[in-house]
Amino acid sequence: MRAITVRALPALDDNYIYLLRGPNEEECALVDPSQAAPILEELRRHPGRLVAIYLTHHHHDHLGGLKELLERLGPVPVHGSRVDQARIPEISVPLEDGDRISFAGEEGQAWLVPGHTRGHLAYHFPRSGHLFSGDTLFGAGCGRLFEGSAEQMHRSLQRLAGLPDETRIWCGHEYTRANLRFARTVDPDNAELAEREKRWAPPTVPLEMGLEKRTNPFLRCAEPALQRATGKCAPVEVFAELRQRKDRFS
Ligand SMILES: [Zn+2]
DSSP, rough: OSEEEEEEEEETTTTEEEEEOTTTTTEEEEEEOOOOOHHHHHHSSSOOOOEEEEEOOOOHHHHTHEEEHHHOOHHHHHEEEEEGTTTTOSSSSEEETTTTTEHHHHHHHEEEEOSSSOOOOEEEETTTEEEEETTTTTTTTTTOOOSOOOHHHHHHHHHTSSSTTOOOEEEEEOOHHHHHHHHHHHOOOOHHHHHHHHHOOOOOSSSEEHHHHHOOOGGOOOOOHHHHHOOOSSSHHHHHHHHHHHOOOO
16 A cells, blocks of 8 residues: 555646645645645645645746745745755755655655756655656656756656656646647557557546656657657657657647
8 A cells, every 4th residue: 555645736727736645644745836725725624734845846836835835834844956945945955866855654765857947856755656756757748948958858757767667656737638649749650659648538647657658758769669750869869859849849
């Protein structure tokens, strides 16, 4: 059984806030509080003691509710990237790559996965098998390169793809449908991808790492099919070409 349970709270247009609960349901934690209202509503319906907030990166749609939450609920340790400390003054627990975190008796780890932003963190809880990937890895896609290079993002994604197939991925946005449409254009002969697009239904979180490895083109840059589609050979070049095409895709 998974010790930590996760509830996805839709916020803004297509963001997800994640509310984590420990095995006794009393302790809870948040990943990326985009807005305060859905969190306060959830805690009103199912009370819990908020013991930690984890931030993946500094974009406003991921932490817009932070100030109000801290005002309403009192001080809660706010975990975030040391790289982002200057631009997120609320961070009280600055984290570096590989730093241990602990929630409800379970050990987790923060990973620095630059590419979307330079301080972007992912949070992994290996015992429960949860990965909070923020705007790095999406369903059938990946985040845009705002502050990083294709090489950095490719390396970050490859690192996440090293996790076990049964890992459950909780990503920052519900972008899966649009991503699948793009994925089909670059990997048209992938039967499992075609099937995934046909069966698509929201919410698509949690994503399953095994399925992402088999159908997400941004994790498949070493596959001949993607090399053919992009006309590139080295995986990082395949990745860069895919990312540029996706930026232009509508
Ligand atoms: Zn972002």
